[in-house]
Amino acid sequence: MHSIKLNIRKTLYGxxxxxxxxxxxxxxxxxxxxSESLKFKxxxxxxxxxxxxxxxxxxxxxxxxxxxxxxxxxxxxxxTKFKVSAEGVSAQVNKDGTFTIKNIPFSDKMVLRxxxxxxxxxxxxxxxxxxFSDLTNVTINLRTTAEALIYNKGLEIEKNLTPGxxxxxxxxxxxxxxINAIKLVSxxxxxxxxxxxxxxxxxxxxxxxLAEKILEREAKLEDANSVLRNALFLKDTNLLxxxxxxxxxxxxxxxxxxxDLISTFEDYFAQYTFENVAWDIIExxxxxxxxxxxxxxxxxxxxDNISEETKxxxxxxxxxxxxxxxxxxKLYKNFPYKSTHPKEAGANTSWGEIADxxxxxxxxxxxxxxxxxxxxxxxxxxxxxxxxxxxTDLIMTAQIRFTEMDVKVSEYSLDxxxxxxxxxxxxxxxCSGRVKVYNLLPGVDIDSGTVSATVQWRKEGSTxxxxxxxxxxxxxxx
Numbered sequence: 001m002h003s004i005k006l007n008i009r010k011t012l013y014g015x016x017x018x019x020x021x022x023x024x025x026x027x028x029x030x031x032x033x034x035s036e037s038l039k040f041k042x043x044x045x046x047x048x049x050x051x052x053x054x055x056x057x058x059x060x061x062x063x064x065x066x067x068x069x070x071x072x073x074x075x076x077x078x079x080t081k082f083k084v085s086a087e088g089v090s091a092q093v094n095k096d097g098t099f100t101i102k103n104i105p106f107s108d109k110m111v112l113r114x115x116x117x118x119x120x121x122x123x124x125x126x127x128x129x130x131x132f133s134d135l136t137n138v139t140i141n142l143r144t145t146a147e148a149l150i151y152n153k154g155l156e157i158e159k160n161l162t163p164g165x166x167x168x169x170x171x172x173x174x175x176x177x178x179i180n181a182i183k184l185v186s187x188x189x190x191x192x193x194x195x196x197x198x199x200x201x202x203x204x205x206x207x208x209x210l211a212e213k214i215l216e217r218e219a220k221l222e223d224a225n226s227v228l229r230n231a232l233f234l235k236d237t238n239l240l241x242x243x244x245x246x247x248x249x250x251x252x253x254x255x256x257x258x259x260d261l262i263s264t265f266e267d268y269f270a271q272y273t274f275e276n277v278a279w280d281i282i283e284x285x286x287x288x289x290x291x292x293x294x295x296x297x298x299x300x301x302x303x304d305n306i307s308e309e310t311k312x313x314x315x316x317x318x319x320x321x322x323x324x325x326x327x328x329x330k331l332y333k334n335f336p337y338k339s340t341h342p343k344e345a346g347a348n349t350s351w352g353e354i355a356d357x358x359x360x361x362x363x364x365x366x367x368x369x370x371x372x373x374x375x376x377x378x379x380x381x382x383x384x385x386x387x388x389x390x391x392t393d394l395i396m397t398a399q400i401r402f403t404e405m406d407v408k409v410s411e412y413s414l415d416x417x418x419x420x421x422x423x424x425x426x427x428x429x430x431c432s433g434r435v436k437v438y439n440l441l442p443g444v445d446i447d448s449g450t451v452s453a454t455v456q457w458r459k460e461g462s463t464x465x466x467x468x469x470x471x472x473x474x475x476x477x478x
Contacts, residue, residue, distance in 0.1 A: 048103045049130055051086070053138030055079055055097040055114050055121065061186040065193065067117030073187060081116040084140075086125070106130065109155070111148050114140050119186065120196040122148035126163060132282055132297070142186075146178045146207070149198055153211035161211065162218035164284025164292075171214060178206050217329075218284045221294055221322055224329055229279040232300070235269035237262055245325060245332035252334075252342055252352035261337055268302075275310065276301040282317070290324035295345055317345045344416060351417055354427060354457060354464050368402045370395065378458060378465040385469070386476060394472050405446075406438045425459040426467075 057076050064071030067081045082093035084101050087110060091101040104110070110130070112123040123144040129135065147166050154161040166175070185197045197203060224243055231239035240262060250256035282295040299315040321333040336342060340359065342351060357376050364372035374395055383389035420426040436447045451471075458467035 047106050049106070049135065050100065050102045051104060051112065051125065051135045051138060052100040053098070053136075053140065055082060055084075055093060055099070056139050056141045057097075057121075057186075059142065059183050059186065061119070062189055064190040065117060065119040065186065065188070065197065071189070079116075082114050083116070084112060084114050086110055086112045111152065112138075112140065115196070118190055118193045118196050120198050121145045122152075122198075124148040124151050124163065128281060128283070132280065142179050142182050143175075145182060145198070146175060149203070149207045150175075150178075150210050150214070153204075153208045154214070156208075157211060159211060159214075159216055160219065161214055161216060162284065164218040164286060165214050165216055166210075168214070168217070168286035169288060170286075171210065174206070174210055174213075178203070178210065181206060217286060217292065218281075221284065221292055221329055222281050224322070224331075225279055225281060225294065225296060228331075229277050229298075232274040232277050235273075237266055237269070240265055243330060244335075245323060245330040247332050248335070249332070250334055250336075250341070250352070251349050252347045252355055253338070253340065254352065254356060256337075261335070264337055271305060272302040273305055274300060275303050276313070292322045292329070294320050294322060296320060314343070316341075316343050318342070318347075319345045347417075350419060350424070350427070350459075350464075354417060354429065357464055370399055370402070373398055376463070376465050378460060378467045380458075381467060381470070383469055383471070383476070385471075386473070389472075389476075394470070397472055404440060406440065427457045427464070428454050429457055430454045 060073060060075055062071060062073055063076060066076060068078075078095050079093045079097040080095050082097075082099075084091050084093055084099045086101060087105050087107050089101060089104050091099055093099045093114065099114075101112075108127045110125040112125055114121040114123075121140050121142070121144070123138060123140045124147055125135075125138075147163065150166055151161055181202050182197065185193070185200050185202055188197070193200065227239060228243055230236075231243070244258060244261060246258050248256070248258040248261060276299075278297075278299040280297045282297055284295070285293040287293060295317070297315065297317045299313050301310065301313045303310045316336045318334060318336050320331050320335050322329050323332045324330075325332075334347075340355060342355075360372055361376060364370075377391055377394060379391050381389070381391045381394060416430050418428040418430070420428070431453060436445060438444075439446055453469070453471055455466060455470045456468040457464050459465075
């Protein structure tokens with residue numbers, strides 16, 4: 001989990017070649033990651049928030065419930081009777097159902113209400129939503145109302161149910177039944193509703209029963225994530241051993257396992273100190289067989305214990321899978337712990353396959369093994385920016401560079417792998433970096449400066465290969 005700076009000496013690695021081909025292979029060492037939008041919202045200076053969105057009621061309702069002048073059993077077309085409120089702040093709703101409510105003070109128990117006479121809708125807004133979600137386009141509907149109602153019923157019995165707890169798959173049918181109950185009572189005449197539709201027994205009783213039934217699991221997993229964060233500060237491998245499953249693995253790295261993870265962190269703890277670690281839970285999903293997917297966003301700042309240099313912060317977003325083993329939750333799959341691991345959520349086995357080949361290519365630099373390059377460059381290789389580029393020319397250029405250059409410094413950053421949506425056999429690998437080499441003749445240093453490349457890979461048979469747009473000559477486009 002740190003930026004890499006390699007100082008490679010000739011006596012250690014032998015004769016390595018320099019060209020943009022080398023640069024491209026080196027910067028791909030970490031692999032790249034699938035891009036996914038996870039917005040990070042900074043709080044306003046006065047710690048207030050603005051929420052905008054729309055009320056959506058496509059269901060047939062009794063408009064008299066909303067205080068309409070002319071009651072009818074139909075879909076609601078005019079939402080001007082609604083007022084949206086949260087934490088003592090309110091705003092009127094537009095005719096089309098859109099609204100904006102400003103200067104809402106922070107609350108870790110925030111529930112947005114949309115009320116019109118006896119028709120009442122709700123939306124739970126979590127602390128994570130306030131800081132990490134896009135609050136410019138929220139939706140208030142019957143489903144959000146059911147979930148918020150269960151949350152409130154849980155608070156009444158001192159249960160702080162999270163969205164992940166409520167949306168666990170084993171409760172899906174009962175949640176749907178509650179939503180249907182809200183839909184049905186929304187068709188009653190106003191005279192049959194004393195307060196609001198949410199206070200009717202047909203709604204409040206099943207909501208209470210669900211609040212009593214739903215298990216509080218997400219909070220326990222949040223605590224476990226907090227322990228992992230503290231383990232980094234404390235350099236405590238015993239805590240890591242406790243909270244990681246002995247069956248630990250990563251989809252994107254076949255070499256990842258429990259012992260490798262522990263060994264890697266022992267090396268990290270010996271060389272570095274974690275000065276700051278922000279570890280935030282973005283979302284949770286509970287799956288069958290006591291498995292939970294926890295999306296986390298972790299930003300780490302480390303200091304080298306020898307040089308006392310503080311590294312630039314590195315951020316990883318990932319979907320970790322936890323499993324209940326006995327009575328204890330343990331992380332058993334998909335936790336990035338090396339610089340070669342993805343920094344964005346969504347990486348899968350295809351990502352891992354490309355990353356593994358990139359590692360083989362990088363290792364081949366040390367052994368000057370041209371056969372590895374021959375195996376992982378497509379016979380159909382070409383460059384859009386240089387029609388003379390070919391498989392044969394690339395391999396010949398690489399062989400010549402093996403004897404001409406020594407790599408002294410390599411710095412690189414990795415952006416993403418975009419898998420082409422129309423054809424999963426193609427992937428665009430986006431990376432950038434800098435390399436500095438020693439040219440044996442005439443004996444001078446050459447510095448590439450920061451360059452970037454988007455290289456297309458293609459799956460040929462069962463193997464990914466570099467297919468197009470790899471700059472490997474000095475004259476090639478940067």
